[in-house]
Amino acid sequence: xxxxxxxxxxxxxxxxxxxxxxxxxxxxxxxxxxxxxxxxxxxxxxxxxxxxxxxxxxxxxxxxxxxxxxxxxxxxxxxxxxxxxxxxxxxxxxxxxxxxxxxxxxxxxxxxxxxxxxxxxxxxxxxxxxxxxxxxxxxxxxxxxxxxxxxxxxxxxxxxxxxxxxxxxxxxxxxxxxxxxxxxxxxxxxxxxxxxxxxxxxxxxxxxxxxxxxxxxxxxxxxxxxxxxxxxxxxxxxxxxxxxxxxxxxxxxxxxxxxxxxxxxxxxxxxxxxxxxxxxxxxxxxxxxxxxxxxxxxxxxxxxxxxxxxxxxxxxxxx
Numbered sequence: 001x002x003x004x005x006x007x008x009x010x011x012x013x014x015x016x017x018x019x020x021x022x023x024x025x026x027x028x029x030x031x032x033x034x035x036x037x038x039x040x041x042x043x044x045x046x047x048x049x050x051x052x053x054x055x056x057x058x059x060x061x062x063x064x065x066x067x068x069x070x071x072x073x074x075x076x077x078x079x080x081x082x083x084x085x086x087x088x089x090x091x092x093x094x095x096x097x098x099x100x101x102x103x104x105x106x107x108x109x110x111x112x113x114x115x116x117x118x119x120x121x122x123x124x125x126x127x128x129x130x131x132x133x134x135x136x137x138x139x140x141x142x143x144x145x146x147x148x149x150x151x152x153x154x155x156x157x158x159x160x161x162x163x164x165x166x167x168x169x170x171x172x173x174x175x176x177x178x179x180x181x182x183x184x185x186x187x188x189x190x191x192x193x194x195x196x197x198x199x200x201x202x203x204x205x206x207x208x209x210x211x212x213x214x215x216x217x218x219x220x221x222x223x224x225x226x227x228x229x230x231x232x233x234x235x236x237x238x239x240x241x242x243x244x245x246x247x248x249x250x251x252x253x254x255x256x257x258x259x260x261x262x263x264x265x266x267x268x269x270x271x272x273x274x275x276x277x278x279x280x281x282x283x284x285x286x287x288x289x290x291x292x293x294x295x296x297x298x299x300x301x302x303x304x305x306x307x308x309x310x311x312x313x314x315x316x317x318x319x
Contacts, residue, residue: 006120022177032279042150057087078183101168162206184221195287
């Protein structure tokens with residue numbers, strides 16, 4: 001019997017926790033649901049990630065407004081995935097910032113990703129009829145951008161660290177509080193989604209550059225906030241361990257001509273004892289293995305996920 005498709009059977013609401021990490025530095029976590037956050041400038045806010053719908057975004061903003069009434073000047077999107085970007089209109093931001101490559105990916109595959117993620121994770125799409133359309137950034141950059149916060153609040157450095165979770169992920173670094181918003185390049189005790197990933201780049205140079213920030217606080221894409229240098233390093237290395245395990249077991253099956261299903265089963269068996277109870281592990285692994293198999297086949301640029309392709313891969317590997 002097939003397992004329920006992706007996260008379609010995950011209907012239980014998660015407990016949201018708003019944490020004040022430093023003066024004017026906020027993170028909202030939700031038991032493995034996508035994380036969001038904000039940093040105060042002297043007279044404005046910089047928000048990170050937009051959630052899946054405007055209604056979902058407004059519930060986060062209502063909590064943030066218990067602490068600050070400053071307007072949102074910048075909304076920073078770490079990458080293009082629908083659950084991170086489609087709630088953007090709720091922020092009424094002056095500008096939406098992302099990497100040049102994220103803008104390209106939105107145009108190339110944003111609509112297919114929207115349809116795919118709605119099918120995979122319907123609970124996250126609160127009041128989907130309120131989504132006005134694709135979110136398109138109006139400020140983009142190739143490698144680096146700085147936001148001056150004013151007064152004594154320091155600056156935010158937005159940095160492309162290399163191909164990883166997608167081709168266009170960025171991180172946001174606030175040196176004054178030593179806080180890093182890492183997006184889905186790092187997860188803290190939450191499984192990775194790698195269906196659009198560049199596994200070899202991500203597990204090596206990209207994570208090396210992320211780790212080099214040496215943060216005191218790290219907010220990954222999902223999971224708890226990592227607090228302290230040791231915990232932040234552990235989150236990065238846990239992410240690397242997950243990737244390395246996938247590369248080893250999918251690679252072994254590919255080299256030995258054992259087929260995609262055998263690669264999935266070997267990878268599941270190897271990773272499940274440590275990672276299997278973490279959020280979205282069962283949901284993600286079939287799509288992860290398929291993408292990594294494609295890389296071993298020499299397909300560098302990720303194939304676009306559609307609702308139809310999602311179901312085909314799920315039936316083949318989780319059926």
